[in-house]
Amino acid sequence: MAKRIDLRSDTVTTPTDEMRQAMANAEVGDDVYGEDPTVNHLEALAAEMLGKESALFVTSGTQGNQVAIATLAGRGEEVIAEAESHIFFYEAAAVAAIAGAQIRQVKGARGVLQPADVQAAIRKLDVHQPRTAAISLENTHNRAGGTVTPLAVLQEIAQVAHAHQVAVHMDGARLFNAAVASGHSVKEICAHVDTVQFCLSKGLAAPVGSLLAGSNAFIAQARQWRKRLGGGLRQVGVLAAPGILALTKMVDRLADDHANARLLAEHLVEMRGVAVDMETVETNIIIADIADSGVDVEAFLADLGQAGVLATAFGPTQVRFVTHKDVSREDILAAVDIIAQVMQSAQPIEEAGLSGG
Ligand SMILES: *Cc1c(COP(=O)(O)O)cnc(C)c1O
Helix, strand or coil, X not given: CCCCEECCCHHHCXXXXXXXXXXXXXXXXXXXXXXXXXXXXXXXXXXXXXXXXXXXXXXXXXXXXXXXXXXXXXXXXXXXXXXXCHHHHCCCCHHHHHHCCEEEEECCECCECCHHHHHHHCCCCCCCCCCEEEEEEECCECCCCCECCCHHHHHHHHHHHXXXXXXXXXXXXXXXXXXXXXXXXXXXXXXXXXXXXXXXXXXXXXXXXEEEEECHHHHHHHHHHHHHCCCXXXXXXXXXXXXXXXXXXXXXXXXXXXXXXXXXXXXXXXXXXXXECHHHCCCCEEEEECHHHCCCHHHHHHHHHHCCEECEECCCCEEEEECCCCCCHHHXXXXXXXXXXXXXXXXXXXXXXXXXX
C-alpha cells in the first residue's frame, strides 16, 4: 500500500529515534517535589530561550493556556481574545469552566489582533463592567492559516495593555514557527508578553507536553493551578527528555515545513475551484476554500482519504492542510497529484443530486 500522507495536523508527528533513546535513558525523580532533574533542565532551558524568569512543564497546550488564564483572571473578570482563537474555539469553554472568567471576542486582521481594537475593548472601571484581566494573543494563529503577529504589533498591544495594568498572554502553540518564519528569536517575540505557552508536541515532534513561561511569581501560582488541574506529575523526566531534544534539535528544520506549505499552496491555487489566501501562508498551515468547486467538503475529504491524503474540514467549504517533519517534499508533490485527481473526479453538489432544490 502506498504511504499515507497525513496533513491533518503537526500533532501527528512521531518522536525521533533519538527522542526514544533519551526517554529510555532519562534521569528522573519526583517532579511534584521538584526533584526531576530532566524536567528541571527542560524548564530552565525553555525559560532561558524565551527570556523569562521561569517555566513550567505542562501536559498540553490547553493546560498551559488554562493554567495561565486561571492565574491571571478570576471569577467575573474578562479576557480579550481573538474571535477565532484556540482559547475560545477549541478549549471546551475552559475559561468559563475553570477561571470563571468570560472571553471578549475581538476580531483580528488575518488572526492578528489590532492594537486600536484591543484598546477599545479594555473595560473602564465601572460597577457595570467586568475588569479586563488579560489579553490573549495567538501566534501563529491557527484558524487564520498559521499567520504571524508582527513584532511591532506585539509591542503596541503590550503598551496599550500595560498602560491599563492588563497582562498579556501569548498562546504560542506554534511560537517556534513564528520565530523561524519571521527571523526573530523567540526571545525577541516573548519580550512583549508577560506569559507564554508553547507546544513541544506539534512541529517540534515531542510526543507530549507544553511549556508555560513568565515571571517567578507567576510560575509559582501557575504551579498550584497545574496541581489543582491534576497536572502535577511524578517521574515525568521520561517525557521532558524528548522535549529537550525538541528545543535543541528540531527548531531549525521548521523552515522545511514552511517551504513545503508554500509549495503545496502554490499548486492548490492553480487548481480549478480551489482558493487560498496566499498572504496567510506564512508558516506550516494552509486553509483552502473549495466553495467555487461546488464540491462538498466532507465528501471531498473522504475521497481524498481513500486516495491516501488526509486533511481536516475547517468550515463549511474550507479544508486545512498542515505540513510537518513526517511529510517530505516528495510527499507534498505526490499529495498535489492526488488532490488534483480527487478534485477533478469529485462531483459538484448539484450534479450529485444533493442540492435539495
Ligand atoms: C494545538 C493548539 C493548542 C493546544 O493544543 P493541545 O492539543 O491542548 O496541546 C493551543 N493553541 C493553539 C493555537 C493550538 O494550535
